[in-house]
Amino acid sequence: MVAKLGSGTRSKLYRTTWLALLALTVVMVLVDSSPIPRGAFLAVLLPAMLVKASLIGANFMHLRSERLPLTVMVIVGLLVTGTLLFVLIAPDAVRIRTMTPYR
Amino acid sequence: MAEAAPQVLERWSGGVCPFEAGWRKVMMWTFIITDGLLFAGFLGGYGYARIMSRQWPDQATVFDLRLIALMTFILISSSATMASAVGAAADAGRSVLRWLLLTALGGLLFLGMQAYEWTHLIEAGARLDGNPWGDPLFASYFFLMTGFHGTHVALGVVLLTTVAVRWAKKLTSHEGVELVGLYWHFVDLVWVFIFTLFYLV
Numbered sequence: 001m002v003a004k005l006g007s008g009t010r011s012k013l014y015r016t017t018w019l020a021l022l023a024l025t026v027v028m029v030l031v032d033s034s035p036i037p038r039g040a041f042l043a044v045l046l047p048a049m050l051v052k053a054s055l056i057g058a059n060f061m062h063l064r065s066e067r068l069p070l071t072v073m074v075i076v077g078l079l080v081t082g083t084l085l086f087v088l089i090a091p092d093a094v095r096i097r098t099m100t101p102y103r
Numbered sequence: 104m105a106e107a108a109p110q111v112l113e114r115w116s117g118g119v120c121p122f123e124a125g126w127r128k129v130m131m132w133t134f135i136i137t138d139g140l141l142f143a144g145f146l147g148g149y150g151y152a153r154i155m156s157r158q159w160p161d162q163a164t165v166f167d168l169r170l171i172a173l174m175t176f177i178l179i180s181s182s183a184t185m186a187s188a189v190g191a192a193a194d195a196g197r198s199v200l201r202w203l204l205l206t207a208l209g210g211l212l213f214l215g216m217q218a219y220e221w222t223h224l225i226e227a228g229a230r231l232d233g234n235p236w237g238d239p240l241f242a243s244y245f246f247l248m249t250g251f252h253g254t255h256v257a258l259g260v261v262l263l264t265t266v267a268v269r270w271a272k273k274l275t276s277h278e279g280v281e282l283v284g285l286y287w288h289f290v291d292l293v294w295v296f297i298f299t300l301f302y303l304v
Contacts, residue, residue, distance in 0.1 A: 007194050
């Protein structure tokens with residue numbers, strides 16, 4: 001799948017992806033050190049994290065040019081399962097935090 | 104029960120690879136998915152402990168974010184050099200070796216900085232069963248997650264060096280470089296999540 005792109009196109013894609021990843025990292029670090037509300041902080045950081053992961057997966061790992069079944073296998077296997085894992089246990093964590101310790 | 108679409112049946116009825124990729128690549132992706140779920144479990148457990156905790160330390164008071172940002176920069180750059188190595192291998196270019204060794208160098212730099220960070224934290228009193236900043240699980244999760252990730256980076260450096268030697272001796276093809284590339288990008292991918300969820304959030 002890598003060979004489908006010309007070498008010039010590939011180099012440009014890798015360079016652009018690298019610069020985008022660096023820019024997102026700088027933005028994340030700046031947001032972390034700025035006094036913005038927690039909600040806004042998470043609203044910037046979490047999507048930025050997912051965009052970075054998508055850029056790496058799509059451009060560096062060439063998932064964008066792989067066949068759909070392979071891409072679906074990776075997305076469902078990793079992203080969906082990982083998200084479900086967290087979403088299912090987070091309510092329990094919140095609930096335990098509010099419980100009174102047993103004496 | 105509705106009948107599957109003809110093209111689905113044709114793809115999965117046997118005799119062809121449904122993913123239209125070599126079996127080595129499919130196996131590497133399978134490994135990446137299972138290893139990714141390992142880290143997802145760690146991060147899920149960390150998230151659980153973090154939400155539940157009433158005294159989770161402020162990361163800004165524990166870590167030097169400039170060091171962590173530099174480590175992230177190095178790993179992202181090594182991912183870019185790895186992609187360049189894979190691209191050069193597809194063209195059977197001569198710069199493959201240079202890109203592979205640059206990637207391995209990035210990995211070694213990252214490991215060195217990780218070791219420095221660990222030393223600094225251990226000297227400050229962080230242990231697997233406690234730390235001076237708050238919830239004991241803080242240091243446990245730190246050492247567990249960064250330790251596992253660092254181990255993956257170290258193994259990746261070994262793999263990169265091995266593939267570089269094999270490429271120089273013409274014992275491996277473009278596919279070999281691509282497979283180690285997938286592994287290295289996965290290592291970078293995991294760091295994206297650890298960097299965000301453990302060091303920043």
